[in-house]
Amino acid sequence: MTLKARTRFAPSPTGELHIGGVRTAIFSWLLAKHTGGEFYLRIEDTDQERYVPGSTRRILESFDWLGITLDGGPDHDELRTMKTDEDYPGALDDGEYRGVPGPFVQSHRLPIYRQWAEWLVAHGYAYRATETPEELARMRAEAQSRKQTFIFREEMRLRTDVRPDEPHVIRMRVQPRDGRTEFDDLIKGHMVFENAQIDDQVLLKMDGFPTYHLAVVVDDHLQGVTHVLRGDDWLPSAPKHVLLYRYFGWEEPKWAHVPNVLGTDGKKLSKRHGAQSVFEFRDQGYIPEALINFLALLGWAPGGGDEQSVFTREELIAKFSMEGVGSSPAVFDYNKLDWLNGVHIRRLADADLAGRLIPFLAQAGIAVDTPERRALLLRIIPHIKERTKKLTDAAPLVDFFFGDIQTPPAEMLIGPKMEQHLSLYALRETRRLVEAVEPFEDAPLEQAMRKLGDDLQLKPTQLFTVVRNAVTGKTVTPPLFATMAILGRETCLARLDRAIARLQSGG
RNA sequence: GCCCCCAUCGUCUAGCGGUCCAGGACGCGGCCCUUUCAAGGCUGAAACACGGGUUCGAGUCCCGUUGGGGGCACCA
Numbered sequence: 001m002t003l004k005a006r007t008r009f010a011p012s013p014t015g016e017l018h019i020g021g022v023r024t025a026i027f028s029w030l031l032a033k034h035t036g037g038e039f040y041l042r043i044e045d046t047d048q049e050r051y052v053p054g055s056t057r058r059i060l061e062s063f064d065w066l067g068i069t070l071d072g073g074p075d076h077d078e079l080r081t082m083k084t085d086e087d088y089p090g091a092l093d094d095g096e097y098r099g100v101p102g103p104f105v106q107s108h109r110l111p112i113y114r115q116w117a118e119w120l121v122a123h124g125y126a127y128r129a130t131e132t133p134e135e136l137a138r139m140r141a142e143a144q145s146r147k148q149t150f151i152f153r154e155e156m157r158l159r160t161d162v163r164p165d166e167p168h169v170i171r172m173r174v175q176p177r178d179g180r181t182e183f184d185d186l187i188k189g190h191m192v193f194e195n196a197q198i199d200d201q202v203l204l205k206m207d208g209f210p211t212y213h214l215a216v217v218v219d220d221h222l223q224g225v226t227h228v229l230r231g232d233d234w235l236p237s238a239p240k241h242v243l244l245y246r247y248f249g250w251e252e253p254k255w256a257h258v259p260n261v262l263g264t265d266g267k268k269l270s271k272r273h274g275a276q277s278v279f280e281f282r283d284q285g286y287i288p289e290a291l292i293n294f295l296a297l298l299g300w301a302p303g304g305g306d307e308q309s310v311f312t313r314e315e316l317i318a319k320f321s322m323e324g325v326g327s328s329p330a331v332f333d334y335n336k337l338d339w340l341n342g343v344h345i346r347r348l349a350d351a352d353l354a355g356r357l358i359p360f361l362a363q364a365g366i367a368v369d370t371p372e373r374r375a376l377l378l379r380i381i382p383h384i385k386e387r388t389k390k391l392t393d394a395a396p397l398v399d400f401f402f403g404d405i406q407t408p409p410a411e412m413l414i415g416p417k418m419e420q421h422l423s424l425y426a427l428r429e430t431r432r433l434v435e436a437v438e439p440f441e442d443a444p445l446e447q448a449m450r451k452l453g454d455d456l457q458l459k460p461t462q463l464f465t466v467v468r469n470a471v472t473g474k475t476v477t478p479p480l481f482a483t484m485a486i487l488g489r490e491t492c493l494a495r496l497d498r499a500i501a502r503l504q505s506g507g
Numbered sequence: 508g509c510c511c512c513c514a515u516c517g518u519c520u521a522g523c524g525g526u527c528c529a530g531g532a533c534g535c536g537g538c539c540c541u542u543u544c545a546a547g548g549c550u551g552a553a554a555c556a557c558g559g560g561u562u563c564g565a566g567u568c569c570c571g572u573u574g575g576g577g578g579c580a581c582c583a
Contacts, residue, residue: 012583047582133581140580149509149579169581188512197510197579205581212583236511236578259513259576266575294519297532301520307531309519326520329576333518336533346546386546397544449542464542476544 004037005226006100008072010216012044013055013086016277017062019332020231020261020268023295027258028229029068030296030320037226038098040072042219043105045083046209053084056105060088062278066288067313072100072223078108100223106215113210116218116248117170117203125247126172126203127154128162151199170204172213174243181239186256186322188232193239201240213237217244225253227322232257233268256322259329261298266331285360285390287348290341292316298330310343342389350381357381357394364395366402376401379486383478397478401486405473407498412475414503415458415466423466424503426456430467431496440489446481470499 007028011021032039041063043056056079063070076093079086082105096102103109120126131139135158143150154160154173162168174195182192203214210218220228228241235257245252260268281291293311302308303324311319345353354377358368361377368377377398384397414423433448434440453463468480471492477483484492 010583014583044583050582129581131581136580144508147508151509151579171581191511193510199579202581207581209581211581216583231577232512233577234583257512262576264518268576297519299519301531303521303523305521305530307521309532328513330520331518333533336519339533342546384545387544389545446542453542460542462542468543474543478544480542 003035003226005032005035006038006040006224007032007227007229008040008042008220008223008225010042010044010219011059012047012050013059014047014050014052015055016279017059019276019278019281019291019295022062022066022278022291023261023298024229024231024258025063025068026292026295027256027300027320027325028227030316031227031229031322032071033317034320038071038100039068040097040100040223041070041074041104042223043074043082044212044215045105045107046205046212046215048207048209051083054086056082056086057088058277058279060086060090064088064090065278065282066292068292071098072096072102072104074102074104078103078105081108083107106219107209109215109219110208110210112222113204113214113218114208117210117214120172120203120244120247121170123247124173125175125244126170127200128164128168129154129157129171129202130159130162130166130168131157149197151197153200167206169202169206171200171202172240172244172247174198174200174240181242183238183242183252183255185235185238186227186254187259187325187327188235188257191235191238195239198239198243201237213240213244217241217248217250220253221245221248221250227254227256229256229258232259256325258325259299259327262329262331264331264333285392286337286341287344287356287391289313289344289347290337293344294337294340296320297336298332299326300324301326310340338389342386345388345391346385348385350378350385353385353388354378354381357391360391361395361398361402364392364399366395366399368402373402376486380478383482383486387478396474397476400472400474400477401483405495407495407502408469408473410503412469413466413499415462418458418462418466420503422456422458424500426452426458426463426466427470427496427500427503429456430463431493431500434484434489434492434496437489440485442481442485445484449481467496471495 009025009028011017029039045051074091075095076087076091079088079091117126121128139156140150177195179195180192181195182190184190201213202211204210238255238257242252262268292313296311296316297309300320301324302319354374357377361368368374380398380401384394387397388394414420429452433452437444437448449463450460453460456463464480468477469475471484471487
């Protein structure tokens with residue numbers, strides 16, 4: 001039995017939850033759940049400038065929609081006391097869940113970072129500096145003009161007599177200076193970095209906030225994180241974190257730098273490259289089951305000869321392992337997502353699908369707002385399920401059930417390779433049949449219609465096309481006889497009458 | 508400029524030295540089923556970036572080249 005993993009997802013509240021980030025979150029969550037451990041959320045709001053009000057709430061809502069439950073994260077109280085009120089109904093009231101200690105919002109942990117930064121100074125692992133961003137930019141530019149890489153070291157300080165009570169930053173002291181820092185990454189393998197390449201990173205900013213580098217290390221340690229999963233764009237700064245763990249004398253977590261998700265253009269997924277928030281996927285009619293399945297497969301495969309590609313959440317949790325995570329970046333493929341979405345839609349129970357469809361139908365102007373209409377939708381579901389790839393596909397398939405139709409133009413009422421009078425005759429005969437069929441159900445209708453087709457010496461396609469178009473006003477519909485049965489005798493008769501009238505006059 | 512990562516069909520991938528003239532899935536073509544559209548079944552085309560090694564033997568190990576990506580902030 002593997003040890004229980006505790007993982008976290010630690011976004012900064014700077015906007016919507018992005019699918020690239022979601023995938024990392026999914027891997028983290030799967031790893032935690034696979035081992036029976038915990039997965040929690042931490043909000044990294046240490047950059048006051050980039051803070052976007054409402055994004056924490058949106059992040060919470062995203063996980064809610066995805067069905068990824070958190071074992072820890074900001075509670076109502078904490079959310080309310082953020083820079084802006086970020087309270088979310090789905091958040092829990094407990095101050096601590098499953099033993100993961102909070103607070104979970106970094107701006108609520110400031111004294112902790114200060115304390116550990118001072119600890120580093122006191123123990124010789126960090127020092128105070130006063131260079132302003134402007135001065136640093138100048139130094140950087142100068143180094144560049146001499147074609148040198150700018151790596152900040154304490155002897156470059158403009159002033160060395162920094163007193164603790166004046167404004168300053170705390171920088172880590174990278175040492176040994178000529179050594180190298182090595183660590184093992186679950187995905188990338190053994191990593192070696194020259195310390196000479198690592199700069200004396202600012203750990204505590206002038207405004208009293210920590211930088212990511214300090215905060216992530218302190219929090220991950222204090223909150224018992226066992227596996228650090230994050231995008232591999234963090235790889236170059238990982239040695240700084242490794243060094244900090246060693247300075248503090250803390251046990252290192254397992255590192256896992258997950259390859260990025262690329263856009264179709266081969267570039268890192270970002271706002272400008274077609275990357276989308278989970279809400280956009282939700283609004284486009286994708287269901288969370290499919291999105292999770294798809295994202296999990298982007299970079300992970302069961303391996304060992306297992307060629308399964310459709311997974312439920314539970315199956316993913318059961319089969320996920322870090323060994324299955326690949327080391328190369330993956331391109332987001334909408335074709336496959338669409339297919340998977342269809343697969344998972346087909347797996348939904350009718351009532352479940354109906355419930356998910358209702359908001360999309362409403363969006364399209366189809367109100368399913370009464371028990372009768374709901375029952376109607378439920379009757380239709382079995383016939384549209386396998387025709388629905390995205391929830392947005394349903395509306396055009398069902399609208400003629402819920403409202404009246406435009407009487408189709410005459411040319412639409414003439415069947416393939418048929419004359420007008422023949423089509424008209426077929427329609428009239430169908431009308432008589434519809435009036436008479438008993439019971440007015442799928443099978444009897446089919447039987448009668450097929451016989452009619454034979455009698456008229458029409459191919460099924462010919463007769464059925466004419467009738468379909470007349471009764472639905474569409475050329476693409478669910479299967480005809482079920483459609484007619486659900487529409488009901490009266491509606492079918494009325495529409496046939498109108499079609500007959502149209503064809504009579506339209507000729 | 509410096510540092511780092513990556514490299515099997517168009518895409519996601521299996522492959523952890525021989526069982527691979529490279530398997531699966533999406534997509535694409537064809538056929539079947541068929542009242543439209545789907546769904547489903549069968550089937551076809553489609554890949555080990557290149558060059559050196561190591562080895563009896565390399566898609567699999569090593570080095571280099573090329574190509575892609577990422578990082579070099581008091582942003583995460």
